[in-house]
Amino acid sequence: MGDTSPWPRVKSEIYGLCGRNPKSNRLVPSIAELEPDHVVLDIGCGPGAAVRAAAGVVARAVGVDRSEAMITIARRRSRLFSNVEYFVAGAEDLPLPDAMFDRVWTIHAFHHWESPDQGIVECLRVIKPGGRLLIVESETKGSHGLDASMAAELAHRLRSAGFDDATVSKPHRQLVVTGMRAD
Numbered sequence: 317m318g319d320t321s322p323w324p325r326v327k328s329e330i331y332g333l334c335g336r337n338p339k340s341n342r343l344v345p346s347i348a349e350l351e352p353d354h355v356v357l358d359i360g361c362g363p364g365a366a367v368r369a370a371a372g373v374v375a376r377a378v379g380v381d382r383s384e385a386m387i388t389i390a391r392r393r394s395r396l397f398s399n400v401e402y403f404v405a406g407a408e409d410l411p412l413p414d415a416m417f418d419r420v421w422t423i424h425a426f427h428h429w430e431s432p433d434q435g436i437v438e439c440l441r442v443i444k445p446g447g448r449l450l451i452v453e454s455e456t457k458g459s460h461g462l463d464a465s466m467a468a469e470l471a472h473r474l475r476s477a478g479f480d481d482a483t484v485s486k487p488h489r490q491l492v493v494t495g496m497r498a499d
């Protein structure tokens with residue numbers, strides 16, 4: 317039987333609400349090589365800081381979070397943006413069309429996903445051919461991020477799922493695992 321404790325979910329909401337990752341939320345839009353015509357998706361967007369950072373650069377920015385409370389806050393904080401949209405949804409079942417996004421990222425949220433493999437399949441589905449996934453986590457040996465060998469293993473999982481060019485980098489002490497959907 318799976319763990320039915322609500323604590324992991326409550327904990328991830330608390331972390332999101334506290335806005336613990338301001339640096340990563342600025343970092344990702346800056347390393348994602350965004351273009352003005354891009355459509356981007358942030359999975360586990362929390363209060364939406366990275367969505368808003370991207371919205372100033374791209375055509376359209378979408379955030380999803382499984383927490384309704386987070387999405388309510390994200391919508392409130394983004395009310396002045398006309399190119400931003402949010403949905404309550406889990407990474408594992410995105411209510412979004414195939415091949416919609418040029419960039420998909422998830423910041424300090426991947427380690428909370430209930431089914432990482434299903435989430436990766438969903439990311440591949442919604443990314444356009446030639447588009448890119450970025451998974452950003454703190455470098456840690458604990459359960460709240462990845463260590464170097466876990467990141468290498470994740471890059472391998474991305475390749476197995478069908479991503480090309482899966483690599484690990486470490487900008488500004490964050491681990492970024494990225495892969496491209498082949499044309």
Ligand SMILES: C[S@@+](CC[C@H](N)C(=O)[O-])C[C@H]1O[C@@H](n2cnc3c(N)ncnc32)[C@H](O)[C@@H]1O
Pocket residue numbers: 328329331332333335336337340341359360361362363365380381382383386405406407408422423424425428429430431
């Ligand atoms: C630590 S917070 C990070 C929030 C934001 N990305 C940031 O860096 O400020 C993790 C967020 O991921 C969300 N989350 C966890 N598992 C998820 C899943 N499977 N699908 C979508 N969102 C998820 C939580 O509700 C929470 O808002």
